[in-house]
Amino acid sequence: MLKWAGRIAIAVYSILVFIPLILAMNRMIQIAGANPFIWFDSLGLYQLSEGAIAFTFVQAIISTIATLLIATPIAWQLGRYSWRGKPLMRAILTMPFVMPAIVAAMGILAFVGPNGFGYRSNESTHFWTLIIAHAWFNMALVIRFTEPVLSTLNRNLEDQLKLLPSGKSALGRFRILWLPLLTPSLAAAACMTFVFSFTSFALVRWLTPLENSLETVMASIGSSAGIEGYSEYSNDLVLASSMIQFSVLLMSLWLMSWLQDKRQSKLPRADEESAQTKNTKGLFILLPGLLFALTPMIIVALASIRIVSRDGVEWSFVAWGKAWNGDYSNTGVWEAMLNSLGYASITLMVALPLGILLALYIKELENTGSKYARIVDLLTLLPFAISSVMIGLGVILGIIIIDPVELKEWWILPALPHIMLTTPFVVRIILAALRGLDPAYDENARVLGLSTIERMKKIHFPLMKGPIFIAGIFTLAMSMGEFGASWVVTRFGQWDTLPVLIDQLRSRPGWDPLIQPTAAAAATVLMGITLVLFLIAERFRTTDQEGMF
Structure with missing residues (x-):
């Protein structure tokens, strides 16, 4: 049945x-x-799609690197050490991923826009605002992929490694034990981060209004695609953009699937409590991480009651x-x-x-x-x-x-x-x-x-x-x-x-x-x-x- x-x-x-x-x-x-060659040629013929391929790839790659740099130290502290209120910390740090992207965009715009710190007045900040937003949105992926591996690995392995000449230094232990162990998980998280950054729509639409990705190109002209005799060039652009996206994302997902098979560690595991120790210095990493995760959400709520006019700032629920x-x-x-x-x-x-x-x-x-x-x-x-x-x-x-x-x-x-x-x-x-x-x-x-x-x-x-x-x-x-x-x-x-x-x-x-x-x-x-x-x-x-x- x-x-x-x-x-x-x-x-x-x-x-x-x-x-x-x-x-x-x-x-x-x-x-x-x-004719696919005509489709792909069209991407360079129109102002709307000019530079869209390069922008999509560049922002996705840099977003992936930034996410790994920000989230990996947080995942290390959360996974290797015991903390009071750890379930709440984990929930806060992974919460951004379930937030709708449009909410994240509104929070970040309220923070850096003209009624916030005013960074948006400088066009050169648009790109890096998008990169930080993608890192905020995707850091939960790195934590979800790597933190369980870190939190349950038997500590006896590291203690035994310390007795060997090559394991006496922290760098040696990282190179011999942690790097091989974490590479598949980090690579799988990087693949998923790249996928979500590559197809990002709301964040690109609102945070980089002067640039177009393949996703925003398709969205902008989608209403005229498929209509004979009306803006027929839009069909070429949509077909080319979708084919590039499909090919890149399919390769990324295949790589992630292959990496997930590699993640099945054969090393001895322990329960979370016995595998972790205390490290108060790690708060200097966790606390900024928690603040980074919470700030856009807090700003959204505050922006709903903060009214900025020529007369000054007023706090009211009229909106x-x-x-x-x-x-x-x-x-x-x-x-x-x-x-x-x-x-x-x-x-x-x-x-x-x-x-x-x-x-x-x-x-x-x-x-x-x-x-x-x-x-x-x-x-x-x-x-x-x-x-x-x-x-x-x-x-x-x-x-x-x-x-x-x-x-x-x-x-x-x-x-x-x-x-x-x-x-x-x-x-x-x-x-x-x-x-x-x-x-x-x-x-x-x-x-x-x-x-x-x-x-x-x-x-x-x-x-x-x-x-x-x-x-x-x-x-x-x-x-x-x-x-x-x-x-x-x-x-x-x-x-x-x-x-x-x-x-x-x-x-x-x-x-x-x-x-x-x-x-x-x-x-x-x-x-x-x-x-x-x-x-x-x-x-x-x-x-x-x-x-x-």
Whole structure:
């Protein structure tokens, strides 16, 4: 029965993910032609896309390096030493990753903008502001990948190494023990950081307004792609940008998958308490790290009640009323929040059971030694190699082909890209948990004659309550904060989500002193919902769960 359920899940998943993209690509190729050389040449012909390739690669590479430099010392202190309130520290340091990117952008703009420290008046600061924002957003990846390795390695190994001539110095121990041990985890974290920086949309859109990445190029011209006789050059640009993105991201994900296999350490492990010691000097690293993680979120909340006008600074909640009533936008915060919660609920109802079925099927194939296990596993990873903006464009162009009138008015339409983007995360979370179960449970159940369904009911699900709950919470949080695909899809309807509402507010001319506080108020609502979901999920997460999934 699981075999058939798994096959049905693969069919449903393939239809959801690939049909809209295939229809979109086919539509654009019909208009632009099937010559890839013309597509790629177009990137250098138009001002919009000029320099987009170089900017995308440069900022992603530098963001990755900056993230490693900032997060690795923090992960080392958090993993190697014991701290009072360590679970809270870990939660604060990894919280930025679940924050919607639009919230991070609003917090950083409030901090460095004209009503903050004023750094934005100098265009040369734009690029480095983006790099710091990416480091803030992605440092949780480095911590999640490396901290469990550091916190559970048996300290006897290091003590024994100190007795050897080459291990007497800290540098020698680092070179012989820690560098080989941490390299796969750091490299895997670097791959994921590169992927998220490469496809960054909200942060690039708001923090470097004078530059375009491949992602912002596709978003800017996506509304005209696929329409015959109207701005046909946009099809070349979208096709070229998407092909470059897909190739680069696919290679990055393959490398990360290979590195994750290398991360399976054969060295003896110990429980976290016995593997750690105290180091008060480490506070000089942890405290700045905690401040770095909290500052943008605190600034967002403060910016919602700080009104700067010609008469000076006033502290008031008047902007909250403007945001709630929708005085400066198509919809108010309440309506946008209901839209976001509605799409998140639909996404949860589809992505969670679909992801669980796919993960169970992959694990069953692995248990039987099937060669198709790796193929199905890679199939579930493919949406990671497609940017959220391209997924949104795929949905829109697919609708234009199928039925541009009826489906355009379908309320649940924006949930489709959310399902496409969140299902792979559910698969990774559940599959990692299934692989971590003791095989003896399954073997004993087989000896007792339990069927696959009985094993799932009596063994898998009782042991998997925590990961399933985490996957569900993570799905809700991702759907609530999704911006790239929503920005493309909801512009064609009246179903604004909270991230789209925030973008609308911030895009208005800034002559009114209430505009920025109103956008910050909407961002604070979204941030509060995300924080609650994250803190609930943290109660079910164990310290030995390595990696972001």
